Amino acid sequence: MKIRTVIVDDEPWARKRIATLLGTDPEFELVRTCSNGDEAIEAIATLAPQVVFLDVQMSGLDGFDVIEAIGVAAMPIVVFATAHQEYALRAFDAQALDYLIKPFDEDRFRRALDRVRKELQRPAEAQAGLQSVMHAVRPERKKFLQRVVVTSAGRLVFLKTAEIDWLEASGNYVTLHVGRETYLLRETLTAFDEKLDPEQFVRLHRSAIVNVERIRQLLPWSRGEQIAVLRDGTQFTIGRAFRPRLAALMSNAVTD
Known part of the structure; x- marks a missing residue:
């Protein structure tokens, strides 16, 4: 060979x-x-x-x-x-x-x-x-993922992570939502989360990670729950354990 x-x-x-x-x-x-x-x-x-x-x-x-x-x-x-x-x-x-x-x-x-x-x-x-x-x-750089390669209809698609709106757990796969397109990646959401910049992406509950730049507003809900609304209208109930991290990110965005 x-x-x-x-x-x-x-x-x-x-x-x-x-x-x-x-x-x-x-x-x-x-x-x-x-x-x-x-x-x-x-x-x-x-x-x-x-x-x-x-x-x-x-x-x-x-x-x-x-x-x-x-x-x-x-x-x-x-x-x-x-x-x-x-x-x-x-x-x-x-x-x-x-x-x-x-x-x-x-x-x-x-x-x-x-x-x-x-x-x-x-x-x-x-x-x-x-x-x-x-x-x-590159000792000064934390190696967060900048690009991801996915397949769609038999072709390779190169995505910048900044283009991703949100990510959804699908068993042992991750569904990437990019505008109107979705792409399936063979990796668990937890494993993929470790590769993402925590200043850019935040986990809202066990099955979803969102690009902070896509969050349009936060709304109160019944029983003390909170809802995150993305620019395209997609809504997520924010898990109680994930609220402090989201609040810190949103506070920094306002301060900046």
Whole structure:
């Protein structure tokens, strides 16, 4: 079986260089080249490559944005490529899989392929190394989910979490409500909640999480209950245990 490989770089000459060198090794199969982060996310999600040569700095989504969107656990083996030595130093310190400094020669590229072969035999270590890289290059950022990839009618849909109006528990699935559209994601609501920015999303009861920006008003109800009304008219009874968190968020919004 050949090693399925994706190349991601916004510079045509770099994509061509990697593809040419990769073509000299019969163990590797190039399944796609990508010129930006959005294409990379789609390719990794749909083609399930074993290796990705990933440019660090690209216009739009950069290489680290791609990893955050896919998730470290779902990423293939990564060989970073960059023209900036500063990224390489931090990555090597964090025990990154490998780092190609542009421009690189054939000998350096072959050493990278040799290391890929070794890492494919120990994926857990490769994953731990990638996690270390992410902590090293973005230590100041809490890794809340910024994008989510869902399927709809046989196609991939890329959503920004800020576009989600509310989320609903559906057994072991989560239903995402985005305007008039709904999307099903195979994950529990509790697990998904841990990935969301708590300053942006709030749980109203056991089965629903709401984007705070979509709340239009809060209304009193009988027996001391409270109702949250979204901009589209959707209403939720707020669970007693979740009221303090909602009150704090709404208070901060008023203050800001």
